[in-house]
Amino acid sequence: MATNQEEVKLLGDVRSPFVLRVQIALDLKGIQYKFLEENLPNKSELLLRHNPVHKKVPVLVHNENPISESLVILEYIDDTWKQNPILPSHPYQRALARFWSKFIDDKIVPAAWKAVFAVDEKEREKNVEESYEVLQFLENELKNDKFFGGEDLGFVDIAAVFIAFWLPIFQEIGGFQLFTSEKFPKLYKWSQHFVNHPVVKQNLPSRDLLVAFYKSCYQIVFG
Amino acid sequence: MATNQEEVKLLGDVRSPFVLRVQIALDLKGIQYKFLEENLPNKSELLLRHNPVHKKVPVLVHNENPISESLVILEYIDDTWKQNPILPSHPYQRALARFWSKFIDDKIVPAAWKAVFAVDEKEREKNVEESYEVLQFLENELKNDKFFGGEDLGFVDIAAVFIAFWLPIFQEIGGFQLFTSEKFPKLYKWSQHFVNHPVVKQNLPSRDLLVAFYKSCYQIVFG
Known part of the structure; x- marks a missing residue:
């Protein structure tokens, strides 16, 4: 569970299925996060800084550490918060x-x-x-x-x-x-x-x- | 370490960098395996059965369980044999x-x-x-x-x-x-x-x- 010390932000666009993946995973884990809606034709400085390689959403920012690529983010979420595992154990x-x-x-x-x-x-x-x-x-x-x-x-x-x-x-x-x-x-x-x-x-x-x-x-x- | 009960086979072609990834990972872990060289213009029945989706090498077969896609195989190897981890712990x-x-x-x-x-x-x-x-x-x-x-x-x-x-x-x-x-x-x-x-x-x-x-x-x- 995200504590007071933790800050979880999601840079996204609600029209993207890749962003929704991350939203579902965070909710399944019961993680509170701040959704920052990107205006993709005019990308934010935050997005460009956090995902300089692909310049795409979703980007998860956990305690200032940015993670891109939705499947990589799902793995990170499962590695970080152990409750309600989304990957099988075997x-x-x-x-x-x-x-x-x-x-x-x-x-x-x-x-x-x-x-x-x-x-x-x-x-x-x-x-x-x-x-x-x-x-x-x-x-x-x-x-x-x-x-x-x-x-x-x-x-x-x-x-x-x-x-x-x-x-x-x-x-x-x-x-x-x-x-x-x-x-x-x-x-x-x-x-x-x-x-x-x-x-x-x-x-x-x-x-x-x-x-x-x-x-x-x-x-x-x-x- | 692969015991007598375990059988590890790798379907591959030595000219493929994706196959070499798996060979390196298995060797780093000290896992004995049998390399089955595929003749790709004439794919074996074993390859077609074990990777019906992509029909490509590498395929790792561990105790009859086939796994395809080299990065997925690397994750599997690291999940299965814990010695000499290849992914970081954090x-x-x-x-x-x-x-x-x-x-x-x-x-x-x-x-x-x-x-x-x-x-x-x-x-x-x-x-x-x-x-x-x-x-x-x-x-x-x-x-x-x-x-x-x-x-x-x-x-x-x-x-x-x-x-x-x-x-x-x-x-x-x-x-x-x-x-x-x-x-x-x-x-x-x-x-x-x-x-x-x-x-x-x-x-x-x-x-x-x-x-x-x-x-x-x-x-x-x-x-």
Whole structure:
């Protein structure tokens, strides 16, 4: 628990799934923190100083120590505050959690992004198909548990927030059917459990805000 | 230490810097393992079964449990065998080690790769410049210590094996000057300490083999 001696700040933007990962993890641990909303077209001096390499949110600042990259931040949170662990305790299960979280960042997010922001319908079809293929790997990973981590929300669940909340918005904007209960029954069911978990629910940004924002991105690109 | 009950196998290819990371980590821990050389144009049934997602080496198989992605494997090795830790013990130092290792994979390796396999000289110049910029971040991270981890070889050092051993070969093949003692005095000095560390030295593949292999890749692309 953050004591009076501790200062925890999060530089973020509520429209970012990577920022939401950190918000969920901090809340699961019961850590009080100050959320500093960045205006990304006009980055703060604080952001540039704390993340000179990528100049991106999220940045967690714990007692003046800045940490960037959302999965690195999740590891830090779990290393620092031991209550309600988000990584499993067994090394092999930890490795699997890290593997799938990396897979989400390396394969699923870029594929879905390309599916929305495709230059034409042919390109979109190809990218939707590619997204379908990579999502299928994750579908197969879900057993009959509520979450990837079993009965409790864990590392992979938090990493997968993009799939549960952003992907449905992306397909609405892009006008394609990808992440549906017919195509991904287990993953879809997981997403419902996920967005209704009390800690997730209280941190989700407004759906309308996201739709409006990403629609405007889309329109700027495609007119 | 691997006991009689334990079986550790590594599916690899000695020309891969990602495989070498795992070899160095296992040797630092004193873990005996069986190296199974893959013939990548004709992947083994074992590789396809153990890494169905990426179908790539390295794959570590510990008591029948397969683990892929070299940085995930390094974490697993450190979680499983506690002797000679490769990650620092303090959470913030651990976060920094993870951040820089990810930076190497996300920024440095792709930039250097594009510098060698550029379509023309103009493209090469641009990519060499980009590689220079990202390497500069790492140069600035090295203090006056022998290794990134201080006096002992650690996680970032192992992750950076590509820079110490592959990058000099790449620039020789591509005919450009990037990683020199003038441009990167600290990083260059580090690379000399690194390749002369006994555990690294005994695991390095033949330089001639690498030059011949990557030169043939280069010639196939550029004639």
